[in-house]
Amino acid sequence: MAQQKKISSKTVERMSQYRRVLGRLAESNATHVYSHELAYLCGLSAAQVRRDLMTIGFTGSSARGYDVSELLRRVSDFLGFSRERRLALVGIGYLGRALLDYFVDRNPIFRICAAFDADLDKVDRVIHGVRCYPVDKMGEILRPLQVQTGIITVPASAAQQVAFELVECGVTGLLNFAPVQLRVPPGVYLENLDLTSALEKVAYFAGNPADTEREMK
Amino acid sequence: MAQQKKISSKTVERMSQYRRVLGRLAESNATHVYSHELAYLCGLSAAQVRRDLMTIGFTGSSARGYDVSELLRRVSDFLGFSRERRLALVGIGYLGRALLDYFVDRNPIFRICAAFDADLDKVDRVIHGVRCYPVDKMGEILRPLQVQTGIITVPASAAQQVAFELVECGVTGLLNFAPVQLRVPPGVYLENLDLTSALEKVAYFAGNPADTEREMK
DNA sequence: TTCACGCTGTGAATTGATTCACAGCTACAA
DNA sequence: TTGTAGCTGTGAATCAATTCACAGCGTGAA
Numbered sequence: 001m002a003q004q005k006k007i008s009s010k011t012v013e014r015m016s017q018y019r020r021v022l023g024r025l026a027e028s029n030a031t032h033v034y035s036h037e038l039a040y041l042c043g044l045s046a047a048q049v050r051r052d053l054m055t056i057g058f059t060g061s062s063a064r065g066y067d068v069s070e071l072l073r074r075v076s077d078f079l080g081f082s083r084e085r086r087l088a089l090v091g092i093g094y095l096g097r098a099l100l101d102y103f104v105d106r107n108p109i110f111r112i113c114a115a116f117d118a119d120l121d122k123v124d125r126v127i128h129g130v131r132c133y134p135v136d137k138m139g140e141i142l143r144p145l146q147v148q149t150g151i152i153t154v155p156a157s158a159a160q161q162v163a164f165e166l167v168e169c170g171v172t173g174l175l176n177f178a179p180v181q182l183r184v185p186p187g188v189y190l191e192n193l194d195l196t197s198a199l200e201k202v203a204y205f206a207g208n209p210a211d212t213e214r215e216m217k
Numbered sequence: 218m219a220q221q222k223k224i225s226s227k228t229v230e231r232m233s234q235y236r237r238v239l240g241r242l243a244e245s246n247a248t249h250v251y252s253h254e255l256a257y258l259c260g261l262s263a264a265q266v267r268r269d270l271m272t273i274g275f276t277g278s279s280a281r282g283y284d285v286s287e288l289l290r291r292v293s294d295f296l297g298f299s300r301e302r303r304l305a306l307v308g309i310g311y312l313g314r315a316l317l318d319y320f321v322d323r324n325p326i327f328r329i330c331a332a333f334d335a336d337l338d339k340v341d342r343v344i345h346g347v348r349c350y351p352v353d354k355m356g357e358i359l360r361p362l363q364v365q366t367g368i369i370t371v372p373a374s375a376a377q378q379v380a381f382e383l384v385e386c387g388v389t390g391l392l393n394f395a396p397v398q399l400r401v402p403p404g405v406y407l408e409n410l411d412l413t414s415a416l417e418k419v420a421y422f423a424g425n426p427a428d429t430e431r432e433m434k
Numbered sequence: 435t436t437c438a439c440g441c442t443g444t445g446a447a448t449t450g451a452t453t454c455a456c457a458g459c460t461a462c463a464a
Numbered sequence: 465t466t467g468t469a470g471c472t473g474t475g476a477a478t479c480a481a482t483t484c485a486c487a488g489c490g491t492g493a494a
Contacts, residue, residue, distance in 0.1 A: 062442045199392055200233040
């Protein structure tokens with residue numbers, strides 16, 4: 001259950017990709033897969049795949065590759081799909097709604113169980129199957145459910161306050177879409193998803209083809 | 218105009234952040250900023266900031282730091298804000314709409330000038346100020362406008378085809394939200410923004426606090 | 435039963451990104 | 465003036481991520 005070696009954020013991200021393509025492979029009734037096949041499907045190198053599987057201690061067969069369903073189970077376990085994970089979303093703007101739609105029913109174990117907004121017009125209803133509450137009810141609702149993960153889609157000016165309150169409610173992982181650098185206490189994981197930076201980066205390389213070395217993040 | 222050294226994708230991403238916080242600093246009438254201040258505001262180290270500014274050849278004063286408005290201008294130029302950049306978005310679902318709302322009017326030089334969808338019910342109207350067309354009009358509309366950058370928010374099953382068509386229309390940078398690994402020809406920059414992976418990563422670290430070393434991407 | 439091919443697992447090498455550490459400078463104080 | 469505190473610019477060192485390269489193995493063909 002406990003990790004012996006420390007796992008890097010990049011590795012975890014790739015695990016998530018492996019899980020997705022393994023799911024597809026399983027659906028198409030593939031029983032085994034070679035590292036170079038999995039690598040191709042994820043846009044990675046075979047060595048990278050083998051290294052990652054090594055870090056979770058999964059081992060394949062030298063002539064048949066990896067057993068798809070066993071590996072899928074193993075990766076899912078690694079990512080914590082064995083026990084239910086509850087999430088909360090704060091900020092029911094266009095982006096928040098889009099994410100509710102995106103994540104709802106994608107995986108029943110990974111469930112957004114509440115959404116919050118400061119605007120009282122947006123609360124007390126159900127959007128894409130998720131119940132919406134006013135922000136000041138956060139503690140009351142999140143704490144008993146043991147919500148560990150929060151998604152922040154509020155305007156930049158409100159984001160730090162929301163982050164602080166989420167952490168107060170016991171949340172230990174934040175996915176932040178607001179374009180500000182949040183401060184969180186040690187032990188809380190923060191991932192920033194900055195849409196503007198991402199777009200400006202693409203536009204930069206689109207306009208500077210000379211710099212477009214093969215980049216696949 | 219041309220870059221002498223090759224610029225890494227990470228550096229460009231940080232430039233975009235510098236631009237944002239410099240904009241705020243300028244609004245608050247700050248005239249100068251030290252590398253450690255800028256670093257703090259972006260969640261980086263001072264050495265990192267100095268290194269980045271070095272790569273674009275910007276130089277500050279040892280006692281007053283960097284001139285905010287000069288640096289802002291320089292970074293904006295670097296990112297290509299001097300000439301208009303045109304973008305297209307394909308896939309007008311919830312996420313596509315949210316992005317239209319998010320990017321419209323954020324910067325007039327960086328303009329989403331057309332949106333496309335396969336669903337004929339969604340086309341021939343204006344959403345968040347952006348005109349929507351059927352996908353088969355892409356070439357007709359994008360080519361004359363010299364659109365360089367495309368945003369893909371279609372379902373995974375359609376994404377590769379859309380990517381291919383965008384590239385055919387002369388697009389050289391793609392921001393992909395579909396959860397598949399796209400294939401693009403050399404010289405086309407591809408940035409994947411995988412919401413599921415991002416969320417699963419956060420959930421992983423939220424549930425494994427031991428692995429949550431200080432990570433700020 | 436034996437052989438050869440092509441795969442995995444992994445130490446070592448490499449590549450890339452970040453931080454260290456310090457020489458040299460500049461504004462301000464005395 | 466002269467001193468000094470605190471900054472920048474940057475080579476060198478470090479740290480992290482990825483790839484190389486190969487020993488060893490298992491399977492299917494002959």
